[in-house]
Amino acid sequence: ESLNGAGVSTANATLNLRVELADGYDFSFLSLSESGDYLMRGASSEVDVLGQLRVFDLAAPLTRANEGIATAGALTVRDGVNHNWDAxxxxxLTGTQWSDTRGVNVTIENLLGAYTDSADPGRKQAFVEKKFVGLxxxxVPAVPEPESYALMLAGLGMLGLAAKRRSHR
Structure with missing residues (x-):
């Protein structure tokens, strides 16, 4: 929170999660949803919701991806009342680099900022707060390798031959 021209006030937090898959599955996506509220009073008051969603393969840490956290709309209402925000x-996580990934490290990095300007006359307040984060x-089921298909077809063929032999007896 920033009051009456105190300048920039920030709050940051980082959360690391380890996510592992059961055999037979591949990752397809990670989706982050956040929400909270903000309040601003005074023409110079500003608030920001920033951060990143980051992921890397536990077995191959150079396989990684990241995306900035974006709010659903501008945080611009300066009426001194709490307003909700979503981000x-x-x-x-598609493509060959993610196809055999069994586990990932997910980092949720958050940065909340509030600002009031001392040059702006009158009462000023900027406040922002996070209330929820969901991941x-x-x-998706892992796609069998071509060798698996060949083995399965060979097995079905042998079953067919065995059934044909029995019917001729």
Whole structure:
């Protein structure tokens, strides 16, 4: 919170999560959803909701992706009343670099900022707060390798031959 021209006030927090998949699945996406509220009074008052959603493969840390957290709309109402905000970020974890990933480290980095200018006359206030953060992890069944298809077809063929032999007896 910044009051009566105190300048910039920031609050930051970083959360690291380890996400591991069961065999037979691949990651498809990570989706971050956040919400909170803000209040501003005075023409110079400003608030910001910033940060990043980051992910890297635990077994191959150079395989990584990141996306900035963006609010659904501008935080511009300066009427001295609390207003809600929503923010999100999404990462697609597709392509060959993610196909055999069994576990990832997810970092949610948040930075909330409030600002009031001392040159602005009168009462000034800027306040921003986070109230919720949610992470959705998308998974899909792993696609079998071509060798698996060949093995499955060979097995079905042998079952067919065995059934044909039995019917001729």
């Amino acid at each position: 999100s970020a999404e990462l697609a 959705s992890v998308g998974v």
